Amino acid sequence: MVNQNIDPPVLQICSLYANYGDVIALKDINLDVQRGEIVGLIGPNGAGKTTLIKVLSGVMNVSAGEVLINQKGISTYSPSQRARAIAVVPQARQLGGAFSVEQAVLLGRTAYLGFLGKPAKEDLLKTAWAMEKTGVDTLADRKLAEISGGEQQRVLLARALAQDTPALLLDEPTNHLDLRYQVNLLKLIKKLVKEEGLSVLMAMHDLNQVSGIADRVMLLANGQMMALGSPKEVLTPENIRNAYQTEIETFTHPKTNKHMIFPAE
Amino acid sequence: MSIALGAVTIPPGNALRIILGKLPWFGAAGDWPSYFETILFDLRLPHAILVALTGMALAGSGASFQGLFRNPLADPFLIGIASGAGLGAIIVMSIPQVGRFLIPLGAFLGGLITIGAVYRLAKVGKIVPLTTLILAGVAVGSFTSALTSFLMLISDEMILQAMSFLLGGSTVTGWEPLVIALPYFLVGLLLLVLGGHSLNVLQFGEEQAQQLGLHVERVKIFIIISASLTTAAAVSFSGVIGFVGLVVPHIIRMVWGGDYKRLIPLSILGGGVTLLLSDILARTVMAPSYLPVGIVTSIIGAPFFLWILRRAKREVFW
Numbered sequence: 227m228v229n230q231n232i233d234p235p236v237l238q239i240c241s242l243y244a245n246y247g248d249v250i251a252l253k254d255i256n257l258d259v260q261r262g263e264i265v266g267l268i269g270p271n272g273a274g275k276t277t278l279i280k281v282l283s284g285v286m287n288v289s290a291g292e293v294l295i296n297q298k299g300i301s302t303y304s305p306s307q308r309a310r311a312i313a314v315v316p317q318a319r320q321l322g323g324a325f326s327v328e329q330a331v332l333l334g335r336t337a338y339l340g341f342l343g344k345p346a347k348e349d350l351l352k353t354a355w356a357m358e359k360t361g362v363d364t365l366a367d368r369k370l371a372e373i374s375g376g377e378q379q380r381v382l383l384a385r386a387l388a389q390d391t392p393a394l395l396l397d398e399p400t401n402h403l404d405l406r407y408q409v410n411l412l413k414l415i416k417k418l419v420k421e422e423g424l425s426v427l428m429a430m431h432d433l434n435q436v437s438g439i440a441d442r443v444m445l446l447a448n449g450q451m452m453a454l455g456s457p458k459e460v461l462t463p464e465n466i467r468n469a470y471q472t473e474i475e476t477f478t479h480p481k482t483n484k485h486m487i488f489p490a491e
Numbered sequence: 492m493s494i495a496l497g498a499v500t501i502p503p504g505n506a507l508r509i510i511l512g513k514l515p516w517f518g519a520a521g522d523w524p525s526y527f528e529t530i531l532f533d534l535r536l537p538h539a540i541l542v543a544l545t546g547m548a549l550a551g552s553g554a555s556f557q558g559l560f561r562n563p564l565a566d567p568f569l570i571g572i573a574s575g576a577g578l579g580a581i582i583v584m585s586i587p588q589v590g591r592f593l594i595p596l597g598a599f600l601g602g603l604i605t606i607g608a609v610y611r612l613a614k615v616g617k618i619v620p621l622t623t624l625i626l627a628g629v630a631v632g633s634f635t636s637a638l639t640s641f642l643m644l645i646s647d648e649m650i651l652q653a654m655s656f657l658l659g660g661s662t663v664t665g666w667e668p669l670v671i672a673l674p675y676f677l678v679g680l681l682l683l684v685l686g687g688h689s690l691n692v693l694q695f696g697e698e699q700a701q702q703l704g705l706h707v708e709r710v711k712i713f714i715i716i717s718a719s720l721t722t723a724a725a726v727s728f729s730g731v732i733g734f735v736g737l738v739v740p741h742i743i744r745m746v747w748g749g750d751y752k753r754l755i756p757l758s759i760l761g762g763g764v765t766l767l768l769s770d771i772l773a774r775t776v777m778a779p780s781y782l783p784v785g786i787v788t789s790i791i792g793a794p795f796f797l798w799i800l801r802r803a804k805r806e807v808f809w
Binding site for chain 1: 687689694695698701703704705744749750752
């Protein structure tokens with residue numbers, strides 16, 4: 227029986243495996259991400275979070291399994307086809323300082339531009355739109371090297387929005403940012419995802435931030451999925467102990483009703 | 492200026508009028524000795540054009556290599572291509588009864604073989620990390636330089652010719668070599684300019700460039716081939732001339748920024764002007780004898796480059 231009211235997932239990861247040489251880096255990963263859904267990706271260092279993002283964005287090869295975007299397998303996609311299906315927001319560091327903010331965001335249109343990189347009207351409109359959405363339009367002519375880390379991270383978010391993709395991957399976007407920028411950035415991401423109906427997989431370190439922003443959470447350890455579900459279902463003392471070898475206690479935030487954790491040691 | 496000065500001085504005003512006189516709608520006649528025209532047209536003008544093209548090729552390929560490696564110290568010499576082209580040229584020179592018109596071909600082949608070897612050596616799995624590329628380039632470059640020195644030592648007759656060549660002699664004269672050289676230069680320079688956008692995307696790093704939709708491996712090969720073609724052309728027609736490919740793009744970058752769509756054409760222009768000026772110095776400083784222009788660019792370029800390095804520590808212009 228087909229239920230017409232439920233859209234098929236935008237991003238589907240089916241029995242995905244990946245290797246670094248002989249070492250298995252990802253093992254049997256399965257995940258569906260719906261339109262407008264944020265899935266938080268957590269796990270200790272070396273669990274495979276960054277590897278998963280590399281595999282999904284085509285930087286690393288799949289050894290087995292398939293990734294579908296809008297029900298089309300992307301393993302045979304060219305880099306430009308893939309970049310029109312999945313955008314990545316990397317961590318803001320080592321940003322080439324020579325470009326202006328506007329030039330950097332316009333390079334998000336690379337997959338749509340020709341070899342010479344001459345932007346069409348559509349590309350300029352998307353660039354302007356992405357800068358406005360992320361609030362970096364006032365910085366358009368500033369050099370990347372001159373703006374703060376928080377602003378750089380928003381520029382990278384704008385660049386990914388300009389890519390105009392149904393799926394968005396974020397690799398620990400709040401790293402290297404101070405608390406104010408972390409909170410602002412997460413609010414902005416949440417707002418954009420809901421407005422634009424993006425499907426998001428976001429690797430994160432801070433488990434309470436994950437709980438605050440993610441609709442669902444996937445816990446990785448040693449390249450395997452240990453848990454997948456709501457923050458409350460995944461962020462349990464038992465799961466965290468197994469993955470991080472750390473004791474936690476959980477409680478409900480008195481104001482936001484969010485599921486929170488606290489180290490118990 | 493460049494065509495006016497030399498062992499025989501032709502007043503710049505006269506030189507200009509001779510050139511203009513060749514254009515059909517001027518037809519100016521002047522009171523200069525007729526050998527002025529011969530010197531101008533058969534020696535100075537083709538020489539000046541070749542010098543300008545060489546400077547353009549070196550600065551343009553330097554800028555491209557810098558963009559490819561995301562390293563302001565990258566240079567045609569760094570990845571061994573210039574030494575390889577030099578070796579190819581010397582090998583052709585050392586074979587008796589071989590016309591000097593085969594020298595360009597030897598240099599081009601030498602350059603391509605070198606870059607092929609460097610690329611294969613640097614390859615790790617399916618990709619070519621830039622660090623191994625630079626390491627392989629330095630190693631292969633040293634190897635080819637050593638072979639070049641060896642070849643020069645064992646064949647006494649050609650040592651002078653080869654020395655002058657390796658120092659950046661620009662000894663080629665007349666129109667004929669220029670006609671042979673022109674296609675190499677023009678095709679190479681055009682390809683370099685076309686690669687500007689791809690180099691811009693690469694400035695975010697190879698991983699991000701690919702995530703933005705750039706076919707990174709293909710682009711790297713495109714840039715390497717076009718920059719190698721222009722380097723080989725420069726080396727084979729003018730010898731090994733250092734620092735132009737390093738210093739000119741640096742200055743352009745400091746003044747006009749790091750957008751490769753602008754940086755490469757501007758470096759090409761700046762390289763042409765810079766080498767013409769260096770060439771004038773080379774021909775006048777110790778007149779009437781002629782200094783290899785490579786000596787001039789190195790004497791001026793090396794301290795200048797060190798000064799840039801000192802500045803780079805304090806200022807972000809990259």
